[in-house]
Amino acid sequence: MSAKGKGWTAQLDNALTTATAGRTVTVPVYVLRTPGSARNTSVTLTAKSESDPTVTRSLTCTVDVGDTIPR
Numbered sequence: 001m002s003a004k005g006k007g008w009t010a011q012l013d014n015a016l017t018t019a020t021a022g023r024t025v026t027v028p029v030y031v032l033r034t035p036g037s038a039r040n041t042s043v044t045l046t047a048k049s050e051s052d053p054t055v056t057r058s059l060t061c062t063v064d065v066g067d068t069i070p071r
Contacts (some may be wrong), residue, residue: 005063
């Protein structure tokens with residue numbers, strides 16, 4: 001997983017999840033922004049099959065500061 005915007009980081013609570021072949025699962029991604037950083041970032045999450053490591057799928061989305069909840 002990666003976040004490309006300056007001052008942004010992305011993390012998962014758990015790096016492992018289970019999905020039946022051909023099915024979709026929801027994976028919570030937590031994105032943190034330091035004060036003064038870029039207003040948005042691109043986050044890319046890549047999933048890799050444990051039974052066949054040559055099989056991967058990636059998804060990229062844009063996160064804007066307006067999409068976040070301050071802590």
